[in-house]
Amino acid sequence: MAPVAMSLAARSLSEVRPVPFWLDAPGKPGALPALAGQTTCDLLVVGGGYSGLWTALxxxxxxxxxxxxxxxxxxxxxxxxxRNGGFCAASLTHGLGNGLARWPGELPALERLGARNLDAIEETVARHSLxxxxxxxGEIDVATxxxxxxxxxxxxxxxxxLGxxxxxxxLDRDAVRAEVDSPTFLGGLWDRRGVAMLDPAKLAWGLKRACLDLGVRIFENTPGLDLVPVGAGMGVRTPYGRVVARRVALGTNVFPSLVKRVRPYTVPVYDYALMTEPLSPEQLAAVGWRNRQGLGDGANQFHYFRITADHRILWGGYDAVYPFGGRVSEELDHRPETYLKLAGHFFRCFPQLEGLRFSHAWGGAIDTCSRFSAFFGTAHRGKVAYAAGFTGLGxxxxxxxxxxxxxxxxxERTERTELEMVRSKPLPFPPEPIAWAGIGITKWSLARADERGGRRNLWLKAMDRLGLGFDS
Incomplete structure (x- = not known):
């Protein structure tokens, strides 16, 4: 980064708060009490993110x-x-391209089920007043x-x-810049109906309220420590008690699964984002963005960006940081060198917004698997189910x-459970230090491909053949 550009980026971060913007909200609900003692239930859901909340609801x-x-x-x-960008996509396959590469025969069914799923989310938001x-x-994939x-x-x-x-x-250059104006945009592909924008924390809190309204018992500050058979059901020990359930659904995603054999299928990848202060009317006019789509560029090391309800711009992506050993740690939630890099990239995309400052900066771990989209399974003779590996599109x-x-x-045998995507597993990641070295070589190769007009080297071609990937 040139010295002038670095100075501009640094100034834009001078008052940034190192907290997730979405979670820094006055309407955040208070925590519910932790579980104390033993309780029983028909279904225990482990994890209070989207996976667990949707399963309980x-x-x-x-x-x-x-x-x-x-x-x-x-x-x-x-x-x-x-902590995510608030892109709620219909795609179940991490985009059309990834679906074509992995499940070409059932992609029409996956697209139809994904569209139905997004419609159902919209209907739930309305019905429960979330x-x-x-x-x-929608979302525009932009070419730079x-x-x-x-x-x-x-x-x-x-x-x-394929219909x-x-x-x-x-969209050609003029058409995409009529939607959102950046001198870096050469064209784009606008998916008008397949993506919604939302406030991700408010969705989680709204789902929490909806679950409580329907009678779900929620215990916060209650990690599940282990999973063992208990009679005809399963028991999960917690710090101050235990839950015995007929069935268990695991929505722990990036955190180590209570089913240990599942752990090699995912690795944590840390992603980072910035949020600007609200744009003035003049700044809004300078970028356009009247239709409020989400955007993402087409590089291997890509950026995603969107505009919020109060006219801020979220700008995230590019760096994807894998910690050696796959450890998940709060120490990795912030990375100032990435924030500086992202700020420089932002003003390269939107030079007309020079002088705008960032109010929030944060990071978090994504549960990544080698096929970039979720996998599913059961354990303990069908009494436990899990879903993981959503790779940033969850x-x-x-x-x-x-x-x-x-x-x-x-x-039950349903259209969902008969899918090859549901019945198959991704390739597991190798043990350390092989995983660290392999992911590092892949990241370097992806950056090189961006610099060389998209040409993939022999390493990436070999990873493609093996079905292994690493998405920035």
Missing amino acids: LAKEREPDRDVVLVEGREVGWAASG ACDFERT EPHQLEELAELHETAGR LADGLEL VGATRFGGDVMLDLLAG
Whole structure:
């Protein structure tokens, strides 16, 4: 970064608060008491992020008389569910391109189920009056390099050939800059209906309230410590007690699974974001953005960005930091060198906003798996179900994952459980130090591909053939 650009980026961060913007809200609900003693239930849900909340809510909607308990190690929504960018996508496959590469035969079914799932989220938001700033504005994948423009055109053509282009609009340079004005934009692909914007923490808190209204018993500051068979059910020990349940659904995602054999399938990848102060009317006019879409660029090391209800810009992505040994630690939630880099990239994208300052900066861990999209399974003879590996696209897909877990626990054959995506597993990550070295080489190779017009080296081609990936 040039000295002048670095100085501009540093000044923009001079008053930044190192806390997640979404969680820094006056409407944050108070914590519920921890579990003390032993309790029993029909269904125990472990984890109070989106996976657990959706599973608990859907379980009560399916069977109102079912006794459901949810335990959360900290407070509902404090981790990835309250720190993400607020992109709620219909895609269950981490985008059309990844779905085409991995499940081409069932992609039409996956797209249909994903669209139905997003419709159901919208309906739930309305029915339970979840005040989470839900806006179905869509998302534009923008090209900032010529090869990305070619890739978007090819993806649009392929989607059309498969009958999956409804709502997709290819934009040239003038058309995309008429939507959001950046001198770096060369074109884009606008998915008009497949993505909604929302406030992620307010969604989590709203789901918490909806669960409580339906009779779910929620215990916060109650981590699940271990999982063992107890009679015909399962027991989960907590710091001050135990829950014995007929069935257990694990929504722990990035945190170590209580089913130990699942752990090698995910690694934590730390992602970081900035939030600006509110834009003035003049600054808003300078960037346009009247239709309030989410945006993401087409690089391997990509940025995602969106505008909030109070006219701030969230700017995140690019660096993807894997900690040696896959440890999850609060020490990694902040990375000033990444914040400085992101700020420099922001003003390169929006030079007309020079002088704008950032109010919040934060990071958090994403549960990444080698196929970039969720995987599912059962343990303990079908008494335990899990879903994990959402790889940064879990705001919407976790609801689908909750439905899958409930199907699996019921022993039901449904359209969901018959999917190859649900029946198969990603390749596990190797042990250390191989994982550290492999991920490091992959990150270097992805950066090189960005610099070389998208050309993938032999390492990336080998990873593609093996079905292993690492997404920034």
